[in-house]
Amino acid sequence: MAGTSLRRRRSGGHSGKALRQGGAVIEQMPWRIPRNTDRPTEPLTEEGVAAIHDGAMRILEEIGIEFLNDEAVAILKQAGCTVDGHTVRMGRDFVMEMLAKAPSSFAITPRNPDRRVTIGDGHMLFINVSSPPNYWDLHSGKVPGTRAQCRDLLKLTQYFNCIHIAGGYPVEPVDVHPSVRHLDVLFDKLTLTDKVAHAYSLGRERVEDVMEMVRIAGGLSHDEFEAAPRMYTNINSTSPLKHDIPMLDGWMRCVRRGQAVVVTPFTLAGAMAPVTMAGAVAQSLAEALCAIALAQYIRPGAPCVLGTFTSNVDMKSGAPAFGTPEYMRATQMTGQMARFYGLPLRASGSCAANVPDGQAMWETSNALWSAVQAGAHMVYHAAGWLEGGLIASPEKFIMDCEMLQQIQRYFDPALVATTPDDIALEAIREVGSDGHFFGCAHTQERYATAFYQPFLSDWRNYESWSLDGASWTVERAHRVFKEIVNGFEAPPMEEDIREELEAFVERRKAEGGAPTDF
């Protein structure tokens, strides 16, 4: 086949603009939000759904959740919940009444409105790895994260069209002081990417600063910023059964200003949750739903997402495991429950592997396919995560993007179309039993777009591959990483907006940034 002309043809059309903007290092798929057309995998019977719901409700009614944030406790008390110190118990009627106010889908619009995403409604959004304190690449090995590495990973986040949201810090830049880290990273994120941004709920100043920076980057008035979601936060409960002060503070701040909120209990069965998966899921739901109930009480209709991060520990060592069979089933069960509650679902790509090897891929593939099967709408850590979240890796990021593009292509309705043109009876008749389909018109008219074209897989035979250096996947990924970063062009930003952002960062640094207690 005419490979060269095929490549040329592909870099035109929809993908042309994106490629030119980002530097056409690889032939990637265009920006598009995949829709999950599969019927979800539902391991629970109707009785199973009822049993887990009842378990979650009884946890909230009988055992209660510890809300360490006094303001949240006061609000829930006012709402009629039973308060005992910091322990809040809420009846299922209240919870279900609040959940009924939550939208089943909503949009978030970043500074580039073309990057607007809808959360829910069958969409499936992929988000970069977030929050690892360490970095690994093929040359450096494992090292503490730096701002330079964080910038590189933000460039990958922007470059890949299959990454739809710029989530948390793709690696923690531990060379930047925590008091001003959010200012530097958000400046980098808002200038290097134009996708939806995120604020860590780690104290009032950080959340407020990020909201202000997102507002400035979008060229928005305060009213415009608050009129519809422009960004989001993600909080984790402190399992078992606890929500801490700053997370709830950030949660409530975002809710009040109309921004989106995701709550993701990190419930490792056998450690912070029961050893049985249904128990771990029930506890996770209880921890998440009470936060969503709080949000809906504060602002009915607040855009909320139910997150799942239920996995298991290694019973030999206590180490967390990811992408396991148990993890897959927990994700699918939580998907069923999210549909029961009418809430959008967040899941994750994840693995326990220390390097981007075979184990990393089967664990991540398991995690990603369970997100598909669960009908997850947001997939955190979809690219770049290693060592149970302790390492961010650019090679892993690139390898994961190859898998994400395949999932996106998997959802293309063309693959399962059954029109007469697809059944191709006349082509089959024309070729007969002695011919070949390469040459027939039916093939010639379709070959350029008929199949998924990987950017990282090497489909050459062993000998060609060997003559060309016999590169293993991780080595090819390293080269792609370097090429993307070296050729990266940031998305456009108006000069006055950039200056306003710079001035904000400078002022807030002069004021000392966010307080730190160490």
Next chain:
Amino acid sequence: MAGTSLRRRRSGGHSGKALRQGGAVIEQMPWRIPRNTDRPTEPLTEEGVAAIHDGAMRILEEIGIEFLNDEAVAILKQAGCTVDGHTVRMGRDFVMEMLAKAPSSFAITPRNPDRRVTIGDGHMLFINVSSPPNYWDLHSGKVPGTRAQCRDLLKLTQYFNCIHIAGGYPVEPVDVHPSVRHLDVLFDKLTLTDKVAHAYSLGRERVEDVMEMVRIAGGLSHDEFEAAPRMYTNINSTSPLKHDIPMLDGWMRCVRRGQAVVVTPFTLAGAMAPVTMAGAVAQSLAEALCAIALAQYIRPGAPCVLGTFTSNVDMKSGAPAFGTPEYMRATQMTGQMARFYGLPLRASGSCAANVPDGQAMWETSNALWSAVQAGAHMVYHAAGWLEGGLIASPEKFIMDCEMLQQIQRYFDPALVATTPDDIALEAIREVGSDGHFFGCAHTQERYATAFYQPFLSDWRNYESWSLDGASWTVERAHRVFKEIVNGFEAPPMEEDIREELEAFVERRKAEGGAPTDF
């Protein structure tokens, strides 16, 4: 947790016997046939199923299939099909009447009746890689296959409880002359394994010799051998639209003697089949269903399996691609059609990667999960395949078995159970918001079997893993391979049976084995 005692406990019980028999190198799951409890992923609407069915039937009715085997043509003519030279056209009424005679499930019993497998009825069986002419391991690189390597891979086939059937030659021993190769490999297979065996349909002598050797190994009379399936063959059509002489010959021989038959068209969209996936599936079905119709006409109720191996080519190079999004959808669509026709389904594990790296794992994982989603009953090449089937690799075999065990565990109903014990409300109450689940009774009673325990994944943190040599998955797999092969103990075989097998091989070698035309 008490890791050591946990390991000891696990090697007792069900798995104990298998471990002692095979040498307890690793802690693997016990022999068990997984049941696929998931609702299949069905990308086709009812109209889509009807459209593909109609396409397949029109291929058979209007275009016809070339049957190069004169005997098969004569039989089909007698059955009322329209014959024009070697081209056979058959009406949908005849095809559907014949398919209605085929069982939706059946058993095959090998020499060890404990290794009996049921094909169909929700079971999911995994089969070793079959037929690559080359071998790759971490030390040898790619080399032509030998009998010694073939024996090593047969040892892995026997050792792993997650491999249920000993399919074709796990690597072609090209150091054994083709005239006697089937005698040597079948002797090795029948002495090194006690699982269901397979005969290549590559000429009368080979099929008859293998049937005879399986009969001898099972200690069966001729009548006993023919009373129920003891082995099977797998044939491939010569796509497009052709069945060759020896494949049909072997097909009919096995059918007449009551053995199981699998027909698997190898339809690469864009090459031997239409570039559109529905067209490739329709053509594949036509090629398979006419062989099954022939089998049912010869022997109503013959145990038949519908195989799928529909993938796509790389449109740049023409190279076959595997585990692609298109491959996944074709597998799922064929699964829907298999249920429509009431036939058991064979799918495959596969990849285009040249070495067991990241690409190998994401492609194989895609292929295996699509087999799950399709409701496939037999999964060929489930362990050990590389380079589009041109390489068999022991490391890849071991890595794939880790994935297969996870799929097996994924189907364990315990993972999604929702009894009050699973919801664990009292444990959650007991631990409260300040405790930990490690210590509670609910965990202690269950931790030994609560979670899947991998034998190859390394879940230690980076530093522990690094201090212990920083082995990547493929290196760990190589070590496991060597340990298994070195410690291998063959399953028991009565001495007189072994002698009878040896005598048969000796006699057939003296007679010249099978004729070769080169």
